[in-house]
Amino acid sequence: MANEVLLDVRNLKTYFYTTKGVVKAVDNVSVKLNKGEVLGLAGESGCGKSTLAYSIIRLVPPPGRIVSGEIYFNGENILKYSDEEFRRKIRWKGISMVFQGAMNALNPVYTVGDQIAEVIMLHEGLTKKEAYTRVYKLLALVGIDPRRAYSYPHELSGGMKQRVMIAMALALNPPLVIADEPTTALDVVVQAQIMNLLKRLQRELKISIILITHDLSLIAEIADKVAIMYAGKIVEYGTAEQIFYNPKHPYTQGLLSSIPRLRGELKKLEWIPGVPPDLIKPPPGCRFAPRCKFRFEKCDSEPPVTEIEPGHYVACWLHVKS
Amino acid sequence: MSELKVFEPTPDQDTILYVKDLRTWFPVRRSLTDIIMRRPRRYVRAVDGVSFTIKFGDVFGLAGESGCGKTTTGKTILRLYEPTGGLIAYRPREILIEQFKEKGYEPKVVDQYGSIDIGKIPAKLLKPLRREMQMIFQDPYGSLNPRITIYEILEEPLLIHKIGSTREERYDIIAKALETVKLTPPEDFMFRYPHMLSGGQRQRVVIARALILNPRFIVADEPVSMLDVSIRAEILELMMELKKKMNLTYIFISHDLAVSRYITNKLAIMYLGKIVEMGETGRVIENPFHPYTKALIEAIPEPDPKNRAKLRQVPIKGEVPSAINIPPGCRFNPRCVALDSNPNLKPYCTRKEPPLIEVEPGHYVACWLYAKK
Numbered sequence: 001m002a003n004e005v006l007l008d009v010r011n012l013k014t015y016f017y018t019t020k021g022v023v024k025a026v027d028n029v030s031v032k033l034n035k036g037e038v039l040g041l042a043g044e045s046g047c048g049k050s051t052l053a054y055s056i057i058r059l060v061p062p063p064g065r066i067v068s069g070e071i072y073f074n075g076e077n078i079l080k081y082s083d084e085e086f087r088r089k090i091r092w093k094g095i096s097m098v099f100q101g102a103m104n105a106l107n108p109v110y111t112v113g114d115q116i117a118e119v120i121m122l123h124e125g126l127t128k129k130e131a132y133t134r135v136y137k138l139l140a141l142v143g144i145d146p147r148r149a150y151s152y153p154h155e156l157s158g159g160m161k162q163r164v165m166i167a168m169a170l171a172l173n174p175p176l177v178i179a180d181e182p183t184t185a186l187d188v189v190v191q192a193q194i195m196n197l198l199k200r201l202q203r204e205l206k207i208s209i210i211l212i213t214h215d216l217s218l219i220a221e222i223a224d225k226v227a228i229m230y231a232g233k234i235v236e237y238g239t240a241e242q243i244f245y246n247p248k249h250p251y252t253q254g255l256l257s258s259i260p261r262l263r264g265e266l267k268k269l270e271w272i273p274g275v276p277p278d279l280i281k282p283p284p285g286c287r288f289a290p291r292c293k294f295r296f297e298k299c300d301s302e303p304p305v306t307e308i309e310p311g312h313y314v315a316c317w318l319h320v321k322s
Numbered sequence: 323m324s325e326l327k328v329f330e331p332t333p334d335q336d337t338i339l340y341v342k343d344l345r346t347w348f349p350v351r352r353s354l355t356d357i358i359m360r361r362p363r364r365y366v367r368a369v370d371g372v373s374f375t376i377k378f379g380d381v382f383g384l385a386g387e388s389g390c391g392k393t394t395t396g397k398t399i400l401r402l403y404e405p406t407g408g409l410i411a412y413r414p415r416e417i418l419i420e421q422f423k424e425k426g427y428e429p430k431v432v433d434q435y436g437s438i439d440i441g442k443i444p445a446k447l448l449k450p451l452r453r454e455m456q457m458i459f460q461d462p463y464g465s466l467n468p469r470i471t472i473y474e475i476l477e478e479p480l481l482i483h484k485i486g487s488t489r490e491e492r493y494d495i496i497a498k499a500l501e502t503v504k505l506t507p508p509e510d511f512m513f514r515y516p517h518m519l520s521g522g523q524r525q526r527v528v529i530a531r532a533l534i535l536n537p538r539f540i541v542a543d544e545p546v547s548m549l550d551v552s553i554r555a556e557i558l559e560l561m562m563e564l565k566k567k568m569n570l571t572y573i574f575i576s577h578d579l580a581v582s583r584y585i586t587n588k589l590a591i592m593y594l595g596k597i598v599e600m601g602e603t604g605r606v607i608e609n610p611f612h613p614y615t616k617a618l619i620e621a622i623p624e625p626d627p628k629n630r631a632k633l634r635q636v637p638i639k640g641e642v643p644s645a646i647n648i649p650p651g652c653r654f655n656p657r658c659v660a661l662d663s664n665p666n667l668k669p670y671c672t673r674k675e676p677p678l679i680e681v682e683p684g685h686y687v688a689c690w691l692y693a694k695k
Contacts, residue, residue: 240627269555
């Protein structure tokens, strides 16, 4: 795992062409992920983090469209693939996804075993019987009694449904799994169990994970690299230690000091005044400038991405050396 | 061995509200076979014997996982659900008693401080109570009528309670209410519809609506859980500021112990309809006694990457059972790891409900580990 790049997203733009105008949900985003690493993608609702994920697995719902950019997966530009080619070669076999809201992502009229088996049968042409032997293994892997394969989703608890979703994502042994808010709507105890499961699977199967969440505490639990997104752009990127111990972008700093903590000293919570911009008409220049307490003249033009220490990138004029 | 002190809600000078053995059960619909077989009616025991006291100016936290009965407790206190049993004693303002008398109803006084049993007020006569007790709802996207303007949303309670006889008077009250929740200038917000506001702004409208009748007791049900992290602190700060300014007392319902830690001064942890631990917030979080509280606290992630290498060991088994079939004895016993390491307690844990006893001054726990020593 000598820092081999698995996924390399370059200058990706995904826009939604709505009747009110073009929503620039992902606007010129570049991000890299090494083999066997976990990337935490954090940001508030509407910042484009889920759209970035959907772009990578090419499931952007209309009227959204990938406008430009490149996505290299194992060295190949998968944006060049036709839809059919992508479906056969990449989706689920190369990159799979654990969708937000496991409660509703499963089909209520099929048993969970059938739903997992379907993936295997479709992609590998196995018979149902052959597929089921793998279904049992997958369920055991995520900590569910294999006999539960014959259960319908309503017979399972929220935590178990989420485990089924994870089993389904692992069905074809993909090197990369994208987990989009895998624990929202789950209680803290179940959340901790799911996070443990992801950690264990990541180590045992040596897979890469992109974890998308608004909760920085969850990212700290598992991520090696962290990207902070704001209004369609990545504003800061670095190792978990760099981001959590030495945040440089005012937005990252604001986010971190607004998290209520359970342990340690009871410091006054901070907040970021204002609201995120409308992505149809984002402010010119730095998009965070209207809410930023360090704003100065330069912020009217777009800040370049600067490497301030090895592997730690910030898009902020405060850190640009003239 | 010293005498064990079992928690008993005892009012004093400073008590604004106390509940004693509060129960809210919802009947489960019986199927035809149930009726033919004459099976007894079953109940979801959402709140099943809850007692606590709240003093003037407290922020009393109710915490626990979904389905533990924290919201039902809050709503029952406001009489949004009918209590099945127990006492809800509230110390009213003079004016409330007068309003009740005007309607020809004499509320029952239950102690020497003049508290009245609000659980027994007939549903038809509850209106005056709404001027004293209000609720802040969780979902600012769902709790505001999308078809009327903010002005109309805030005017509604004024019209219902006949406050402000002219339009001008009401306009002034609404403008002032918007100012108190910092939606300024108020003219900018009054004639907008809810969808034109951000989540944080909407939650301010929800707060303004709760406060416009000048109440003094507020049940806040997860008021920040639907908001982005970066603006939560702003709403919490506003709530604390208004509490000081208007002499409010809050019940703060939250599943998030970290948020509760910042805003509450008392904290009660609920599990399956019962309080398992209660005390000063700081003590409960730093020095939890109940195995369930310990597990909850252990499960909460911290924004610190140094925990990354290890798995988070949460000392709890299984999943929450249904509130229809509550386990006998201590309702936590099937999930308890402390019971596994203390098998001698088994006869107690699986047969008898543990009392809520004092383990240190003002800190109560319902667990046989501490009740049987």
